[in-house]
Amino acid sequence: MTCVAVPRDHHRVRVRRTALATSLYTPQSPLPAFEQSLPPPDLSRWLTGNDGIPGVITQRSGHAGPTVVIVSLVHGNEYAGATALDRLLRSGLTPPVGTLSVIFANLAAFARFDPENPVASRFVDEDLNRVWSAERLHSNAQSCELDRARELAPLIERADILLDLHSMLWDSEPLLLAPNTESSLTFAAALADPDGPDLIVTDLGHRGGNRLIEHPRFTTHGGGCACLLEAGGHWQRRTADTAEAVTMKALEFAWGQRPARRVMLRRAIVTDNVVAQSANFAFTESYRGGAFIRHGGTIIAQDGPDDICTPYDDCLLIMPNHRPARGHMAVRLAKLI
Template identity: 40%
Template structure:
């Protein structure tokens, strides 16, 4: 196992206290209605309390007075209890309090008898998510992988990612063995539905450019839905968007999700993410004594975990389309 170095945190988490009351009756949920016809879009951040870039982006949108030109925009700061526990000296400890809030999104869990701090908050926020026509869920990563859009397996998620135009990597995957993500919840995953959801991994958790990517993702999401007029954006937001032109997009489909079966999962070489392993059968890791090999040529390494625990996703394997 490669050693994990305690990171230096070069950014200060955004003070979200000014956004607690919002205007929705639920703490840290703010609704902005244009008064004109259009979709209901929802931007969500901090499902994981230590992924602070999304809170920075939402805070900046609110401070700069962004409002939709059409439709209704809801801004949600989700796992605020975990966020308030963030400690730069122990930056991984506040991912969640009781359980991962982004593995709870099945009816049997949400409607079941058990409870936790994350489940109580998920149940409180559920009506907002289920009323949205489109969802952007902001996340970040422990490693140095390039930013990417996770679009799920529904064609409408892929189309939303295509219309956003950035980040450049777009990954279609079915999620994690440990539980469903928010973008796979009910209306977003229903084959007969119309609601679309994407998750954007904006970069390494605590880099300033990750918060900038989160802000850009918010603007591109709303522009893709025709909810903003580019020439009427607040000047600082317009400048940030102009400084982040859309790169060529590359689409990857995940075929294998490698879930750690032992506490001795170790990669055979350092991986940041999105490396392409050229030869089928290359051993990329050992799960205890069991080798993990690439299933085909030109296999893409997607979001290799820096800390691999039993039952959690260690890495996803995919192929480049086209």
């Protein structure tokens, strides 16, 4: 896997609609009822932690080897990853080499999870997946999430291999997000599988701040590699199964147990972040994440007075958000490479 530059656009993504063209906009309906087939896990036995940090279970093999960190619950309402890690810990998982730390990250937000309002407990004060720059971590700012990030930071700084388990609100195929470095892309390739996820995405980051996989430890000269799994729908049983299967692949990779095999995987690079500029952003169809738009210049959404168009042929829609608030990410546009 080699790093590549971002391809150039062919068409403009945002085009002001002419006075004659009619808007497809229809008022946004309330959030639909999302599938909730996976109950929240009972994490009580992990809350204290075993190494001085709440919600962190660290096991040392006593043999030389990598420091592996598997993270769940960076977003408090995305508990499928925590379910997977709870299962693996209960099964007696121990590292044969090196050190393994399992992190249940935003326990304060998870404690507020309410199945009647499942989208509300993503965080307490701010998004824990936007605070991982040296600047934020070393600032004087305080929040529930920054305090937690500072508590976890020493573990992150030692991680040779980090997997961050997430899930998605809107219907989408599972995918792997990897920083554009040789080591992280190699790691992501080891996790890809024809049974899913087989799509590795490198994106443009979040303008709101650094995600955990963008911590300085995982930049080109940081020494560690990282990958984020979007395992499926937030509260679905199969999402926990995917998170568990990918975690096992990550551990086999880390422990030298995963034989090299050539998998037909797909790699995409995000070229555009489409941020809603109006309160009435609306897609022209109920696109699923991973949808493939054949022709460049296709109108995929309307945002106030603007049409949103695909910038090139064979454009991939990454995690469309069908109810973006003004200023929030509505979709990422990506090119298969």
